[in-house]
Amino acid sequence: DAKTTQPPSMDCAEGRAANLPCNHSTISGNEYVYWYRQIHSQGPQYIIHGLKNNETNEMASLIITEDRKSSTLILPHATLRDTAVYYCIVSPSQEYGNKLVFGAGTILRVKS
Amino acid sequence: NAGVMQNPRHLVRRRGQEARLRCSPMKGHSHVYWYRQLPEEGLKFMVYLQKENIIDESGMPKERFSAEFPKEGPSILRIQQVVRGDSAAYFCASSPWGQGATRAEAFFGQGTRLTVV
Numbered sequence: 001d002a003k004t005t006q007p008p009s010m011d012c013a014e015g016r017a018a019n020l021p022c023n024h025s026t027i028s029g030n031e032y033v034y035w036y037r038q039i040h041s042q043g044p045q046y047i048i049h050g051l052k053n054n055e056t057n058e059m060a061s062l063i064i065t066e067d068r069k070s071s072t073l074i075l076p077h078a079t080l081r082d083t084a085v086y087y088c089i090v091s092p093s094q095e096y097g098n099k100l101v102f103g104a105g106t107i108l109r110v111k112s
Numbered sequence: 113n114a115g116v117m118q119n120p121r122h123l124v125r126r127r128g129q130e131a132r133l134r135c136s137p138m139k140g141h142s143h144v145y146w147y148r149q150l151p152e153e154g155l156k157f158m159v160y161l162q163k164e165n166i167i168d169e170s171g172m173p174k175e176r177f178s179a180e181f182p183k184e185g186p187s188i189l190r191i192q193q194v195v196r197g198d199s200a201a202y203f204c205a206s207s208p209w210g211q212g213a214t215r216a217e218a219f220f221g222q223g224t225r226l227t228v229v
């Protein structure tokens with residue numbers, strides 16, 4: 001079973017920041033937080049990951065709370081092409097490689 | 113650098129036939145993962161392979177399903193005697209990082225949509 005809790009859906013206006021929350025209250029010390037997205041039944045796409053520090057790349061920012069029990073994925077300027085299902089995954093990557101456990105995710109709808 | 117290539121993209125099989133799904137990982141990637149997505153459901157892990165070895169097959173159905181990743185050539189997911197319940201999207205992912213790595217991003221292919229009629 002997935003070890004994360006995400007809202008089932010969210011809406012965001014085009015050009016605005018999309019903030020997607022994720023709860024992972026049972027995360028353990030060696031587990032990373034990963035975010036992937038799946039656009040209209042295509043293959044999932046890696047977005048970003050982190051352990052305890054905030055991370056930023058060309059796609060998004062990841063904010064992890066100090067106690068690591070929750071995180072937020074931020075898409076700074078959402079576009080219509082960002083409409084997708086977003087998955088928050090915790091993974092003990094050093095032990096299991098890429099055996100990812102996907103939950104239901106959050107359906108993000110970006111609207112013009 | 114081409115991405116993960118899966119073929120065929122769409123596959124139709126009659127009940128009782130065999131389905132063979134192919135996955136060519138990205139260049140330099142020696143770790144391959146297969147996932148299945150049933151209609152209106154999430155992705156489920158099936159199997160993790162390295163070259164010539166099955167590392168974790170905990171998500172594979174016990175019967176009719178098998179996977180291989182030979183020294184040369186693509187990884188193959190084989191489903192024997194297909195049934196309608198096998199209809200799903202099958203995704204392959206590859207990674208250059210395996211167990212013991214501090215990074216674990218996976219790169220997914222576009223999937224094979226299997227329809228059993």
